[in-house]
Structures are given as structure tokens and as C-alpha cells.
Amino acid sequence: MTTLQRQHDVVIMGGGLAGLTLALQLKRRFTDIDVLVLERRSHPVPHAAHKVGESSVEIGAHYFDTVLGLKPHLQQAQLRKFGFRFFFSEGRRDIDQVTEIGASRPLAVASYQIDRGIFENYLAEEAAARGVQFVDHAMVRQIDLAEAGAEGDALHRLSWTQDGETHSIQARWLIDACGRAGLLKRKLGLAEPNAHDVNAVWFRISDRITLDQWSDDPEWQARCEPRARWLSTNHLVGAGYWVWLIPLASGSHSVGIVADPKLHPLDTIDSFDKAMAWLETYQPRLFDELDGKRHLLQDFAFFRKFSYGCKQVFSGNRWALTGEAGLFLDPFYSPGSDFIAIGNTYICDLIGHDRAGHAIEARAQLYDQLYHSFYESTLALYQDQYAIFGDPQVLPVKVIWDYTYYWGVLSQIFFHDRLTDLAMLGSLKDELQHCQQLNVAVQHFLRAWSDVSDKRNPAVMLDQAALPWFAELNRSLTDTLDGEAFKERLRASTEQLRVLAGEIVERATLANPTVDASALRTLLARRMAVASTSPAPGTLLFEAA
Template sequence: MPCLADRRNAEQPSPGSKPMNSKRQDVIIAGGGLAGLGLARQLITQRPDLDIVVLERNRFPVDETVAKVGESTVEVASRYFCHTLELGEHFHDSHLQKFGLRCFFGAPQDDFSQHDELGVSQRFPLPTFQLERGAMENHLYRELLERGVRIDHGVQIQSIDMSPRNHRLSFVDGEQEREYSGRWLVDCTGRYGLVKRQLGLARPSPHRGNAIWFRVDKTIKIDEWSGDAAWRERMVLDGKRWLSTNHLMGPGYWVWIIPLGSGATSIGIVMDDQAFETAAISDYPGALAWLSRNHPQCAAALEGSRLLDFVALRDYSYDCKQMFSDEGWGLTGESGVFSDPFYSPGSDFIALANEILSHLIIADSRGTDIAFETRALEFFYTSFFSNTLSLYTDQYGGFGDRTMMSVKLVWDYSFYWGVLALLYYKGAVADIQLLRRINSQLLEAISLNAQMQGLLRERASQRLVQPAAGVFVDQYQIPVLHQLIGQLHDESLSLEQALPVSVALLRELVPAMADLLGETPQRQVSDSERQHLGDFRQAVLA
């Protein structure tokens, strides 16, 4: 008798063949992008007996360079892809390892080394990546076919019936109309929001942002923007700045420069409403003209390149009333929520939603009543999103303020590594009992973050910009960041051991950060602050 994978592979239609008749599935995944394909891989790895079908409007293979926006991962997403989905070899072979997040400040300078710089002189120990979305999705597509997951691509979804535990989805495949029914339906259709539209789940976000992004067929190396020896020697490995997610910062905006494994480069211009209205960018020539005025080295680096794509998106942030239901449906990826591209959290939310959905689907398949867990995990996901959203709301005005951003990045990294990422790395995302035991510590951490983000919003409202002085704030030299990322790296350390340490550190950081923002009178630095922050205070105030 053939094994399950053999049977499923036999059901895959060959090129030019008639599609097979539809049948009832355990899981229907609408959307074959990173979220949908990642969920399919996670489910088939954990429960190989599940009947899963993925429907995707594009045809595979997709364009490896310009298929999707979203080129950078941070620690949660990297852990999900490399560890949970077991794709570490693919990432190290096919994608560029990041050199952290790096920001440059100040009005245009004749020599780029005169800008203030905030970043790392060498990598922290946990790898993150610049992700070529198309290459990743093509790789997942091929692997899923080998594992027997059915993928219908080049199809158009027509309608869905959301009857509990008996969802039906009709679609057009070529000229033939077909239908699947399934116990579970997961919406991975991105901003189209198939289920979200059907059930009226859209909810506005308090954060407003606008973005223009494009890709060019040229590797842009920011290290080549200055020949200053001292500037180059800041890096332990010379010439590796270009592997960072580089940011050119200004009041109300930032510009990303992300290299891709194919040799292309992604450029994004992200703005709050005030900066966006002033810039009035609507096309590629307008973007180049704006860059020439505000970041001439970037505009010069684009000369001689070929434009691969161009997209403009207004008011990109949005929320969702409900992500998961015990009636057998869920949303993941951008079909549900989107906060902001700064810090690259999009793939983190794919990881979180996919972990929750996998847990619920597998528990349900075993006959477990998932009603309580669904509500509890919905609350956890909503809280994670709300805390992430707080990092951006009403803060873009301070993005050109080196002092504010130096403080902000240290605090935001500390909260992310010490709390949010820690929950994921230590397996708490779908563990209701563990989340209950640490609830009081989580509430304190959330309260501390709310207090800190309030101080940052007050500073951001001033839209300050300091004259550039060639200052380098080396985050690699900040002891508290090493301690917190070390907890993620230490597999032997439990969440219940690590989280109290994180909360205690955050508690001590708040007054120190407030002081640096000018919210409290200048005071003598305590021994504890000096131990946690090292020379950070001196660098910020330089």
C-alpha cells in the first residue's frame, strides 16, 4: 500500500492535466505566500496524516526578487523559520545574514562619515536574515509538494461559506469552477482579507503611516559612501555595514536600504502623514528627486540601476477584531493585522499566528475542546500586537532625533528580547498554564513599556533634529543587551527563570531612559545603571 505522501503526490496534477475532483479537507489554506506555505509546512511536519490544500492566485514558481515586499527578519521570525520549520540550511545558503539594524542621522553631509550612526560594531549571537521572499516561497512550494501537500495555484477564489466546521470555498481553476469543503479554513490572503471581509472583522489602527518602496537590480553598499578610515574601522569586520537593515532617518520619516541575495536592493521611504504630505511622492522620479534633496548619497548610489518594481501605500497599519475561532477558522499574516515595517515585525506575527493555529488545529483534530484555549490565545496575540503597535504610534516625529532614537532602540530591544521574544523562544506562545503562572510579571512588563512609550511620544512631538557630529553609538557595547539576548540564546534557561530577570532590568532602565530624554533633572548615574548601560549614556549625550 502506498504511504500517505505517495498518495498525495500522485494526486498532484501534472502540467496541462485536468484538475482532480474536489473533496473534503482537514485544512483549507487560502493564500500560498509566506504565511500560508509556512503554516502548511508546520502542520504537515507535526501531523503528517492531515489532508491539507493550499490555494494561491499566483503561479509557481514566482519571481524570486519582486514577488512580495517584506525582506527582513528579526529574532522571533528567524527562530520560527530556522528552528520550527527546520529551514536553517536554506536560510544560510540562500539568504543574507543581517548585520543588525543601523540608523544614520543629520542633514546632508559632504562626507557620509560625518552623519551620526547608531548600530553595532559586530553581530549579536542570534542570526537574523535579509529574506528574498520569492526564493523562500518557491523553496517551500517545492518541499510541500514532496511532502504530499496539494497546492492549487493560478486559481481565483470566488466565494466562501463560513458554516462552523464545514467551511466551503469555491474557486476557478482555468475555466473550471471547483469547490473544497473543510473542517478548518485559514485566511492567508494578505491585505485582501478574505475571511476578514466576509465576517466584518476589520478594525482601524491608532497608528498612521505611509510607504513607498521599490527594488533595483544593483547591490548598494553603504560602506562605499565614505573612504574615511576611522569610520570604516568602527566595524570589526570591515565593509559589512551594507548587510545591516540600514536606515536614513529624519523628522517624520525613515528610508530603508535592504540588500537581497539575488544582488538586488530594496529601498523604502516610510513617513507619517505630515512628512508624506510635504514630500508629495507619487512615482519613481519623485522618489529620486526627494532622495536627491534629503539623502544625496543614496540617490547617487541608485544611478545606473534598473527599476524592478514600485509600490506606494497610504495608511498601511490596521487591526482585526478576531484572529482565531473554535468554529474552525483563523487568520494569519497580513490577512489579520499589520503594525509597521520599522523593526521588521511582519514575519514575527506570521510566526505567532501560525504557532497558535497549528496548536488549535492539531488539538481539535484529536478531539480536544478548544473553546477556552482559543479565547485565551486570542487575548495573548492581541496583547502582543498592541504592545508592538505602541512602539510606533505618534513617534515618527522623533525619528530624526538621535538622542530619542538612541534611547528608544535600547528600550525597544530590551522589551522585545527580554519579554516578547523570550515568550516565543521558551515555548510559551500556546502554553496557557505557563502564561497564567507568569501573568503578574507580564503585566508589570507591559506597564513599564507603556510608561516608556509615553515618554518617547512626548519627546517625538517636538520633531527635534540635532546637528550631525559624526557620533557612533555602538549598541554592541551595551551590557544589558548582551544579558537579554543571552537569555534567548541559553537553551537551558527556563522562562520562569529568565522573565523575572528581564522585568527587573526593565524596571531599572525606565528612570535611566527618562533621564536621558530630559524628562527628569540631570542626576548622578548609579552604579547599577553604569553596569547595565556601560558608556551608552556618554555616547547619547555626546
Template sequence: MLEQATPAEVVILGGGLAGLTLARQLRLARPETRVVILERRAHPVPEAAWKVGESSVELGAHYFSEMLGLADHIKQDHLPKLGLRFFFGAEQRETLDDGLEVGSFSFFPTPSFQLDRGRLENHLARELAAAEGVTFLDQAKVTGFTLNEDGLPHEVTFRCGDQDGRIVTRWLVDCTGRAAFLKRKLDLVEQVDHKVNAVWFRLQTETKVDDWCRGASCSNNQGNRWLSTNHLMGPGYWVWVIPLSSGSTSFGIVADPRLHRLDTYNKFDRALAWLQQFEPLCGAEVAEHRDKLQDFLVLKNFSHGAKQVFSVDRWALSGEAGVFLDPFYSPGSDFIGVSNTFISDLVLRDLRGKSIRALAPIYEQMYQGFFKNTLVVYQDQYPLFGNARVMTVKIYWDYAVYWSLLAFVFIQGRLCDLRSYGRISDAFQQAGALNNAMQQFFRDWHGADATPAPTAFLDQEKVDLMVNLNRGLKAPLDEAAFLAKFEENKNLLFALAAQITKRAQRRHPQLAEACRAVTALCDHQQVAVSDGAHPEYLAAAWPVLQL
């Protein structure tokens, strides 16, 4: 029988990205914390691993590089990310620049990265395994647990090799991914009304999407498109092409089953045929290198929630063991960073003898609110994905919401600052209601305008709104300046919503009724919507989009 001689303070089930980063976060804040990690798979894991989640955006990138101190490792062993890039018009595309491209020629002020999950997890595991007070056990299968209340320790049983083990611990955190060991045992599984499927695979080849294009936009972009998280967009689907520092390339097909049945692409040969039909440039690339296939995975109805993720009785869920949204805007690492930061704060307060009885429900409410307010960005929106005009404006809107609200609060270090959060919570709710109305408006707009994409390049760097919001994420702000900036961001969103709906209604007068809900919210906020009241935030985009 393997038994921990000294009781653990935290046992983490699962040594993937969520579990490893949580352990590192706890140890950085309190080096004496006794942590045990039980990981079912053998370590080290393969590079270009089977796991999805290579693409990080600003919140998750900040969490990894700044909060966890991984900047040097990421710079040395991973790739910088040239933002999110979108290609529309596959039906008219002979080369990649036939149609509308939305992206940037240069890196935005706040960085993001393309991460090789296997390489990152191996690095984290090695460092933790070498740390005094940390026990990292791979090939350890959890067989059971007992949760106790009133401060009594929990118990975990497991099997490692041919030996059984037992650990007692003050905290138990489930980071087992979709296995969701704790969530399933406690009947916390919660379905969400977002039914989308995905397949993904890696090829052991360095794919550069720049080779799929011709013309001035290619030379102007200096051959760096491949460093983006590239989205190939079509009605009801998108395809990702993501580079990995190990030299492999990650491909994925994500689709709404109402428009693309899973059984048409749920095996590699079917996926290849699907690509050759809907994204032939990508299909030709995959076909050329099919002998370099490293893996192929399928995930049906991947989005899910959880009835509870944080407990006053000293257990928690993080990563995919808790909730998962949609990979379109790469939020997986963001929600790991947010949940781990809440969990770390609860654990450390408890280990310092402070009560978390009032705090845990507050963090629960905040986290569930972030999840539900972000879910509306994806839910029932896949039919829009082939509509270049509507979808491009939606992309700008979604960026603005993300950089104005959650990413801004997190990167400013205010996530667990309840005094500040209490003063912005009403503004958060107002912006959330506006976002709900705007997501419905985009669906209505799509119904009114489905004309083909123009052939053009829309440079995000020329949209001042985008650059300024991105730069503002890391601006040094004291509490007063932070509160003022958040209010400014909220007001910007209302003005932007008014401009978007006004522009769309000008082109399509039949959208007057669809605009009504947004207009009512703007009127309630007393946002001036007349011409000249605010800068024309998307002035650079309107001519390109022919709006």
C-alpha cells in the first residue's frame, strides 16, 4: 500500500494543463504547500500531443507567461501567435487570397502564443516533480474518494502500477478533463444547449498557409500568416490550421450538425474527403502529407457546463472537468486561468486559517456568469460563419467585448478584488445584456444579408478600436483608474452597438425591428447614437465590407 506519510494539503486529480498550472500557481504563492498530483497517463507525454488547446489568447497567455512565470520557456520552446485570422469565400477560392481575409500584418501589443501542449506539460511536470513537497505520480488511476465536511480531511484511493495507494488531504481538485471523475461521481454534469462537433488531427509537417496564396497581400504579410490561428470559414463550420513548435501542424474541423453531419467527417478518410469538398486548399495539403498523420480524435457535443465548480467543503473543478465552451476564439486556456485563480485564492485563504464560507459562493456565481455570458457568443451562431459581412462585424464586436470586460479585469489583476468587482458588477451585467441582444441581432442580420464576400484584405491593425483595446489590457492602472477605464469600456460597447445596428439598418431597413432591443438598451444607458457623438469605431472596416 502506497500511503502519503504526511497528509497532503492539496490533491489534484489529473496532471494535464489545468492540474499542472494550478499546482504551479499554488506553489508560487505559497512555496510550502504540500501538493500531490495523480496523473493517469505515462510521462513524459508525446510532443504534438493528442490534446486540443494549442492556441492561447490574451487572458490565457498572460496567465501562463506572467502569472506563472513561464515567459522564458514559452519564448524559447513555443511560437508567437499572429492573432486570430479568418478566411471567407471558399466557394470562390482558387487561392487563399480569393475572398475576404481578416487579420493583421503585425503582432498586437498584448501577446498570445501557439503552444505545443505536450512540450508545455512535460516542462511543468518536470519542474514540479523536482520540487520539494510536491508528489507527481504518473500512471496513477484514481479508484475512489471520500469527501468530508466540518474541516475533516478528504481521502483519495488510487492504483499506481501494481500497488494500491491512499492519500488524505485538506483539498481535492478535479482536473481530469472530460473524464470529470469528481463531477460525474457527484452528479454535477450539466448539459448546455450548444450542440457542435469537432474532429482534429496532427500531421508531422510544417504547413504554411502562405503557400496557398498569391498576390500583393502575401508579400505585404511577409509570409507570417502561418503563425496565426487560421480559421477557414464556411456556412455552419470552420477549420483550424495551427502551427506547433515541434514542427507539426494541428488541423481541426468544427461544425454544426444541423448543416454538416458528424458521420461525414468522423474518420480521417472522411475528414479528408470533406476538406477536399468544402476547403480544397486545405484538403490538398492534408492529402499530400497524409502519410505523416500522428493522431485523429472525435468529439461530439463538446460544450458542457457544471452545476457547481467550487465548494466551501474544500473541493473544486477546473479545466474541462468543469466547463467547456467552444474552441472558436480559443477560450480554453482563459477559463483554466480564471478557475485556477479562483481556486488558488480559496485554497490559500483556507490554508491561512481564513473562512471561505462567504467567498466560495461568490466566486461560483462569478465564474458561472462568465461562462454563460461567453456561451452566447457561440450558441446558434454557426450558420453565420460563411457570411463574411455579418461575421466580420461580429468578430470585431466579440473582440471588443472580450478585451473590454473579462480579459481586462483578469490581466489588470482584479479578478479576486471583490471591492473593485462590486463596483463594476452592475456595468458587467449591463454589458452582458447588451451582448445577448447583439448576438440575436447578428442572427437577424444574417437572415437579411447573405451576399457573397468581397475579395479584400481587412487589416485589423488599421481599426484603432482593436489596437487601443488590446493595448489597454496591460496599461498600469490604480484602482480609481481601473474603475474609470472599465466604465469607459462599457460605454464604448454601447456606442459601438449603436453604430453597428444603425449601419446595418441603413443598408437593410427591414432590420428595424431586430434593432429595437439593442436601441432600447442604448436608450436606457443614455448613449448618444447621433452622427458625430462618438468616433466611428469601425470606419476602416465599412468600405472593405461594402457596408
């Protein structure tokens, strides 16, 4: 049986994290907008063993708690994250005798560990409460896009089924948020591989992994306040891989192994038993923790070559892709929810301009270019960098650089609501391009440095909270800035990155005079056309261990 055709302002294919947050953002901005969300899974979804992508960072967290107004849920039903933490613990059981990177206290801007089952169930309920039509157990069967360049009232058409009944509908806007199924991506031939070849396996255990109890050394335990390292997204790192430990509010713990297949092939970790055998060799303390909990295993899954791009994500023909339906980077710094936040914000703005009767083709093209620029510059943090992860001399420097780039540039743009301010971003084009060039050059240099570093692994905690400028950079995201102050902030961030890059060169060449720093020195020798405010004098890096 076929129901009567219905017309909607926006149809979102996919009711997971990307699709539901977009629906909420649209209803928050346009109270009268008609939004239909079609989700193939039945709701409610299970807690814990639902989806990966449980760690959020500052942009995504700000999007959830402030832009969407979900802070009460996040504070009450999820876990506040104790930042990122890294341990150079390969082959070791004495975690208190290796180098640790992390903050001794929580920094100013909150982020969260998110049980995706709990969160997506809540998002679906909240969307329905705000007037979104949410239909679960719905399968999209056919998509017919409005012809490009057609009259402004031309509509997209699609059909979907639920419980054997077929429904035909029309939509002014069609959004693909259906994850890796990529319905629009496949239909339009938009898939685009990248050169980042890394695999991941993961599983959930229905028990807490309390990393703080892995040592009874009171001095080691007292380095953090609160004494809750387990609330961090903990990274156990080695050459070519890292292992994640993420606590979930449901009481479970998420465990993942992410590895470069050149050093750790997928077929050595692609089952729970294989992963456990691998952990026994490479991360034996975690193996000890899990070995007696095998009966508490909740799930196991893997992705081969999980990172990919997309030729286009926003169209002036009133369609768009968001979340993993478009592109995906790497989970090392948890950027997935960040790119959902950025993509959804661009989609909302395009829909707003369309509702106001404005032409959107040129704006959609610019947003697509900006989104891909953010993707390319972020991909540089990961691509060809996995060999560095086992280097206790170089990875701490990389982490400081990567955070400074993230908080100083992209986070400032998002937090200060300049993502769609094309005039402002255009006025800062030289600074933004220089930062991107610096980032690429520094990532190349870090690889060269790691090739010759001595990789000493002293028993020390490199405390990010003890770097005053670093903590202040995080706090500065909450400032209120007018246009001129925002320009000055980005120029100051550019200069701070230049100073930090210079210190990295000096640190590396002092320890290893043979490392080739010529390309980075050449870039640093270029003077910016606009004078910048220099950061406070003094070293920006940790003291050399």
C-alpha cells in the first residue's frame, strides 16, 4: 500500500548522531521548519554496545552543550572527560615508570565521554519533543533528486518503507546522514579515497577499567587531582598504533586498537582472541586487566581503512552530506563530532539563506571549499604519523603542537561563531593559509626528527596544565570577541604557532644536530604581511626530559 505523497522542508536520511543533532539545530534556529528524520534502526538502541565515536573534544562538546542546549543531559547522563592522556607503555606493566602526557587537573572548557546508545536515544526523544518527525525502522528505497538548475520550487523525491508499507515523499532539502552507507555518496559517485591507510578494531566490556589502580605508588596517584585518570580518553601508545580506553556512563568501557597495517596488520587483531593475544605482547598491563573479564565482552567489530574523503558535501541544489556519510579522518584526537558540528552549521546556514529567498549556489561552493580545507589540514595530523606514536621524545611535542593548532585556529573560529562569516575569514586568508602551511611543515619535520631521536622513556608526567599559556589558550575559547578582537586573536594564534615551530626546531636540532630543518626554517623566515601579537616570552614546550 502506498500512502499519499507528503512534502517536507527537510528530510534527513539517518537518525544517528549527525542526523539528530542537525534536526535539533534546525528546529532551534527555525521553529516552524518541517523536518522528517528517517532512521533504519529500531529505537531505543542498546546502551554501550551501539556505536564507536564515544570521545568528544572541545568543538563537538561546545556544539552539543551550548549550540544545541544539551548541557543538562551531558552533565547528568554522560561523563565529563578528564582530557586526553598518553602512556608510552608498550611491553610494560609498570605504568608508573613510563612517560605520561596529560593534564594534572581539568582545563576550563568541558568535553565529554559519550555513551552513544544513551545519547542517541535521548536525541531522538528530544527531537520529537521539539517537533521533529522521527521515524525509526525506516528503509530508504529510492532517491530522485531535483534536476540541477531547475526552478526554485523543484523538489527532491524519495520513497521509503516501514513494516512492509511504502511511503513516497517530497523534500525541498535532502540530507544524507546515514553514515558509511552513504546513500547520496553512492548515487552521485562522490566517494574519494585518501592516502591514510589505517585500521581499527574495538570492543566493549561491561565493567570499569580503573587505570588509576594499575599502580599503588602514592606519588604517581597524587599527580592528578581528581585522582581519576580513568575518566580521560587514555591512549596506550607504541610505534605504529595506539589503544584507546574510554569509560561510558552505562558502566562499560570501550577498548580499541588503531594500527598502521605496515607495522601491525589487521589480520593480527581482527577477532577478540587475536586482539587479546596482541595486547598480551604489546600492552600486557591492559591484557592483565581484561583477561579475567572475557565473559563480560559485549561486542567486537572492526573497520578496514576507515579514513576516506568525499568529492562534495554541500550543494546549491539543496542537498548535503553530514557526518560519516561524507568523510572521516581518524579517531586519535576524536574529531568526528567536531566535523558533525561544522558540517551541520554550514547546512543550517545554507537552509537559512534558502528560506530567506537568497541564491545559495556560490555560498554552498565556498562552504564546501572551507570544509574540505579543514579536513585536509586536520588529516595532516594523522597521515604518515603513526610511526611517531611510539616516540616518547617526539610525540609529546607533536601533541602540544596539534592542540595549539586546534585550539588556536579551528576552535577559535567555531567558538566565536565565525564559521559562516565569509568576509571575516577572507580578511584572515593569509594568516589561515600560513598556519596550514606551518602545520604541514611541522608534521614533516616531526617525522624526520623521530627517525633520529633516541626515544628515551623516563618515568615522568608531562603536565599540560603546568604550561600557563596552554591552559590559557584553552580558556580563551570562552571569551566574547568583537570583529577586531577576533582578527587579533587569529593573528596572535598565527604568531604563537610560529614561535612554537621555532622552538620545536631548536629543541630537535639541539638534541639531534643531523635532523634536516631546512624546509621548516625557510617557511619560518617568511614574514607575515600583517604584524602579529607575540605570545609571552619563555619556552612554550615542556622542559626536555
